[in-house]
Amino acid sequence: MDEFKNRIDLSKVVIREALERFGRNLVIAWTGGKDSTLMLWLYQEVCRELSVTLPTCMFIDEGDSFEEILDFIDKVKRQWEVDVVTIQNADVSNKAKELGDIIRVSDLNSRNREELAKLDFNEENFPFEPESYVCNHLMKTAPMNLFIEERGVQAVSTAIRRDEQEARIEEEYFSPRQTPAHTRVHPMLHCSERDIWNMIHGNDIPFCSLYYQGYRSLGIRSNTTKNSVLPAWEQDLENTVEREGRGQEKEQIMAKLRDLGYM
């Protein structure tokens, strides 16, 4: 348990340093997933200790988010009184009605065409497949770059972990990037997936209902699948969440009526 506590304390050390170095010029990249929500919670804790305002959060809307994630973000953002800016690449997503639709480069605005040039992308068109190299850049990286430039952001904190992907093994806590120049801050690098869940459960930190349903990791809807029907932390928890849309709304109506004393 000591080692686990040390790992969480290390995350807070990174956060403390990030706040001291960048202050209001740091934004927290929040996806609504378990890792970034925990990271946001840790930022809250540290900010309280330091008596500083919580930095602004940035949510990237790739146009294919789970409803449950959007609802979760809405709920938590209000409860924790977090300032969240949603960014998106409307110029791209407006041109596609469905996944797979073809988008013509010449129809895009000059900024997007510049972003494509950065990738050395020379084709005339591309399909709207959010997980493809081109789309991923346009839908995630490009709007973030624009946001960084427009707001004078100096640091972006993300919740990536080394144990998620091979490619991340070399990452550092503070990692300089170019075009636009900024620093990436990664307070969760050394945490394991188990650490994340232990922390969440140990502190009653809210998380998206999809994790109950077997999703280990939440990307965009079209390419996220469940590996199992067991909740993500692989415990045998009672699943009492109603999946069916109407059922959930009825529960919510009852909750509202109860709050005001009508039930």
Place this chain on the structure above:
Amino acid sequence: MSLLKKFRRKGAGKTVIIGLDGVPYSLLTDLMQKGYLKNMTSIFEQGHFAPLEVSIPEISSVSWSSFMTGTQPGEHGIFGFIDLVPETYQMTFPNFSNLQTRTLFDELGDRKKRSVVINLPSTYPAREIPGVLISGFVAIDINKAVYPRTLIPKLQEFNYYIDVDTKKGREDHDFLFRDLDRTLVGRELAAAYLWEQEDWDLFVLVITGTDRLLHFLWDAYGNANHPHHQNFIEYFEKVDGVVGRFYQRHTELSGFTDNRNHFLMLSDHGFTGIRSEVCLNRWLQENGFLSFTTDEPQSLEDIADGSKAFALDPSRIYINYEGRYPGGKVAPSDAAKIKERIASGLKNLVFEGAPVIQRVFDRDEIYYGPLVDRGPDIILLANPGFDLKGKVYSPTVFGRSVLQGMHTQKDAFLYSDKKKKVDNICQIKEIIMNDF
């Protein structure tokens, strides 16, 4: 678009209605006398400002439904927030699609008049109306609360919230005030946007934060030493600010100087402090009219066969008729006696020596129309201070919760700059229709 709008509208008058959910006539009068609410004070100097009676029961779903249809539950079909699926004890939540009468917005549409309606309770899920509709309480999903849907991204830009977070706000009062402010800001941004962008003849804006504040912090109002007294006043001042700005816009409408336009304000019920909550089902249980199959019933479906009557929120009593309900054994010939016993028992109910019930109404005394048979058999009006509850189970008749304020059926208010006067909220629709 706006330029064209100003020229095109030269003949017609416009009507603006600002609703303040739950705000009592007496509270407004008191605050104005103390020097607060400068905008409303100035506005109410001309025109007619008076108390208003509302629906029975005096809750928002019934009252606003009566406002927008100009009638009472026997015709519009909304008897409360909760109802029962016919011939069962299953709970259901009547919504806008259950409203059985056309609304004033539909009828204005017949006369080619457009309405912008923002945050009117009991209009969820939103459906097409001639104009724009943003549903109010109880609205869960913003995607189903807006007509036309193309407006939704704009509302998100304004950080528009349908309601405050009542779950958190009822316990955390500091949070409540911040949430009330946030919600009011988004509400005003959306309303100001629609005022400018839309072509409209009737503009309806309802502020519901007032009702939330009065439910949770009624005590902060009367007591100047209450830790949240200042916050309470400040919120009402902010509401007054919103009213002032929209009244200003109203004076800038063409037609203002010729008195062609109409500015109204109203509330859907009043408020007062709670002395005790009163669980009607517990009273029915203790007096032999109701029993359950379990010690801690979760819903009316746990009702035991042979029960004579049960209650639904907040003040409705239903006789468990044979043929009407699955476990019902009461024959029509026995009903009159049972109702008489219930009525006299409740009239004699006291709390610390004070009588709880003001009036006991038989259904036919207050409801008429094709839907009366769906309604309750007895409806109660309590004395101020006694907050009637329709919850299924409580270990005692009397008790308290975190709620501090309760609704009143009298002491709502109506203001009309054209000096229109009515006694009851269901008479307002006619006034509006006459404007056009």
